[in-house]
Amino acid sequence: MIRTKIDRLNTGQSLRPEELKSLVLLTDPELQRYLREKGRQKAQEHFGNGVYIRGLIEFTNYCANDCYYCGLRRSNRKVRRYRLDRRAILLCCKTGYELGFRTFVLQGGEDQGFQVKEMTGLIEDIRRSYPDCAITLSIGERSAGEYQAYFNAGADRYLLRHETANEEHYRRLHPDRLSLKQRKACLYQLRAIGYQAGTGFMVGSPYQTADHLVADLQFIQELQPQMIGIGPFLPHRDTPFGTFLPGSLSQTLNLIAILRLMHPTALIPATTALGSLVPDGREQGILCGANVVMPNLSPVQVREKYMLYNNKLFSGAEAAEGLRDLEKRLNTIGYRIAYGRGDYQQPHSLQERSTHVI
DSSP: HHHHHHHHHHTTOOOOHHHHHHHHHOOOOHHHHHHHHHHHHHHHHHHHTTTEOEEEEEEEEOOOOOTTTTTTTOTTTOOOOOBHHHHHHHHHHHHHHHHHEEEEEEEEOTTTTTHHHHHHHHHHHHHOOTTEEEEEEEEEOHHHHHHHHHHHOOOOOEEOOOOSSSSHHHHHSSOOTOHHHHHHHHHHHHHHHTTTEEEEEEOOOTTTHHHHHHHHHHHHHOOOOOOEEEOOOOTTTTTTTSSOOOOOHHHHHHHEEEEEEESTTBOOBHHHHHHHHHHHHHHHHTTTTTTOOOOOOOOOHTOOOOOOSOOOSSSSGBBBGHHHHHHHHHTTTEEEEEOOOOOOOOOOOOHHHHTTTO
């Protein structure tokens, strides 16, 4: 019965909520292997054995928000705050470009210290210096006017994880000033403007249920984002959720496979959180259908200050300077680094698929 549901997803059919829930709750080892193998095969069908790399630049750890799960939350007085200036950010891009990166991800808290004019100028500088590169932003909820200004300046993609699609659950993870309605509105604005938009959620976050995860899958199906980022919840000691247990590796891997079958051509990262949970977590994610990794391009001296959760990795194969190590680890599981922008592609013919990441 479960195998039939997996096969239906694999052939592009939709499942009812209760059927999705049975996959979300899947624990049988043999059926898990079957699901994950189907996810891996689906990714290889569209992307071959190439894994795209994104150069992550964590340019500010200031944040105006107070999300209960995040180590960068405004109320955490133990964080050593920093902002990279324009010169430092452009130097990160230069280093990344020379290493072969063709996508830069500017990620930060919702920092009001970076004004719209400053951000647009920075994006224009990167676009002018590296016209063949994609620019991704991950800086939270902004006005439609700001999103449009950044798009006009040259930004291509925007990452904004919704974290949970259930209103009650959202309120348990965030202070009252934040709302799921606004978060969803931002995602639809991004799609309307023309960004390649990304969303996603934590697996195993406090108070999460299987029904919440089904709601996440349904919302993503409705939004049809080009990028989907999920990872296990990992606690940060200096937050209200500091004593909660991490999310399940097994369930996260199952959900990567489910999302790959539901969204065959989406860009799905094997997140740093996976690698922080277990040493080979990223490789396990790739073997379930993930096709993106995001090594850290940030200056070494600030990486430990961008601590979203306890024991976040930022060196070795997680770092831009560790590409050789990353390549070796990918080769071990039969994959390779796919250099290039790695834009989202609409479903295409099998002939096109065979050359997609070359």
